[in-house]
Amino acid sequence: MSGGGTSTFFGQTEIRDLGTATLPANASLAFQVPVDSTTFMLVADGGRAPDIDIAPIVDPLGATWITASFNDLDPIGRTTLQAAGQSVAAGLFPHSTTYSVPLGTYQFSVLNFGSATQSAKVYALLNRRQNLSAGSLIVNVHFCGLNDLNAGNAMANPSFGVLLSEFSRILLQAGIQVQVAGTYDCPASDQTRLAVIDDVDGNQNGLPDELEDLFSQSGNVTTRGLSIFFVQQIDDNDGDASIFIAGIAGGIPGPGPIVGTVQSGVAVAIASNRIGLLSTEALLRRGRTMAHEVGHYLGLFHTTEQCGADATQCEGFTIPIAAFNVDPIPDTPECPTSFDTDGDGQVTADECLAADGLNLMFWTQPSPPQVRNRLTAGQVFVLQRNPLVQ
Numbered sequence: 001m002s003g004g005g006t007s008t009f010f011g012q013t014e015i016r017d018l019g020t021a022t023l024p025a026n027a028s029l030a031f032q033v034p035v036d037s038t039t040f041m042l043v044a045d046g047g048r049a050p051d052i053d054i055a056p057i058v059d060p061l062g063a064t065w066i067t068a069s070f071n072d073l074d075p076i077g078r079t080t081l082q083a084a085g086q087s088v089a090a091g092l093f094p095h096s097t098t099y100s101v102p103l104g105t106y107q108f109s110v111l112n113f114g115s116a117t118q119s120a121k122v123y124a125l126l127n128r129r130q131n132l133s134a135g136s137l138i139v140n141v142h143f144c145g146l147n148d149l150n151a152g153n154a155m156a157n158p159s160f161g162v163l164l165s166e167f168s169r170i171l172l173q174a175g176i177q178v179q180v181a182g183t184y185d186c187p188a189s190d191q192t193r194l195a196v197i198d199d200v201d202g203n204q205n206g207l208p209d210e211l212e213d214l215f216s217q218s219g220n221v222t223t224r225g226l227s228i229f230f231v232q233q234i235d236d237n238d239g240d241a242s243i244f245i246a247g248i249a250g251g252i253p254g255p256g257p258i259v260g261t262v263q264s265g266v267a268v269a270i271a272s273n274r275i276g277l278l279s280t281e282a283l284l285r286r287g288r289t290m291a292h293e294v295g296h297y298l299g300l301f302h303t304t305e306q307c308g309a310d311a312t313q314c315e316g317f318t319i320p321i322a323a324f325n326v327d328p329i330p331d332t333p334e335c336p337t338s339f340d341t342d343g344d345g346q347v348t349a350d351e352c353l354a355a356d357g358l359n360l361m362f363w364t365q366p367s368p369p370q371v372r373n374r375l376t377a378g379q380v381f382v383l384q385r386n387p388l389v390q
């Protein structure tokens, strides 16, 4: 059993360092933490460990939130706390409007699901913010391998301004004011290597190693915040080099204001080596991608995954539970497989316009002039509770 330790503060959030767990293969270590705030996070940073989980979790009243089993639907609903292949496990509570956070002492365990000994730094983030309807999100913006965009010129670049304004507009719908604290360039030695994220997942965890190297740069900032990385291109990691990814988040949620981990950030592909080549429509879509990925990082799942809300098996999902095809938030619309009018096995935003096709967290964007930017009250509830919003 471990607990206690030193604290630092991010706004009104106390980041309590619960210590480092040294975990042999398939071993776990129990922790307990007194929680005096109505929203909090747990984070276990396993460095580049192949699979770190947080489970089970039991609340102060003795109710199990997350069971030890990794292939069931947990009592608090879908989370990534037991997702395969994450170096960093993170949970935001509450992550839906269906339950609340009793004050008192929580019991949880950190598990190393890998085959070698790993160590994980464990944190509890106690968010004592009182006004949970309006706040600020501090972001640090990083640039890697773009010929006409860098830390020195970005904030005066009109194209980047269009992108950033669309991002800020969408977050303001949730009562979140975006503040850019700093701009950063990738180290010169990485400007070429990390401009296109196209490597394989060498250490067999969830993210490509280049993405991990990118996100690790979040530790180089002067003001703690959410690091957002702009690169030329992100390739699909499944070996099909013809599939490009618009953006990717370091977790659902990411590790909040814990910077410097391999999952501490969001990456957005400009899909060009020059932002100046993009049309206004393309820039707006990049801004919406940025907002979508930040939505993931702050704790939002896709409202409907690509297979459809009632599909029996989503591609890439190992657990055939329909609740995993949608988010755990009750007021978000869902798009069933009956909307898949072309029968290709995917529900697209254009097919789901009468459901959640225009929600910011739909899995893909609709065709112009439709705009993927809506948020429900339940989604705003979650965004406002992430400790990155202060």
Ligand SMILES: [Zn+2]
Pocket (backbone or CB within 6 Å): 292, 296, 302, 362, 363
């Ligand atoms: Zn997404």
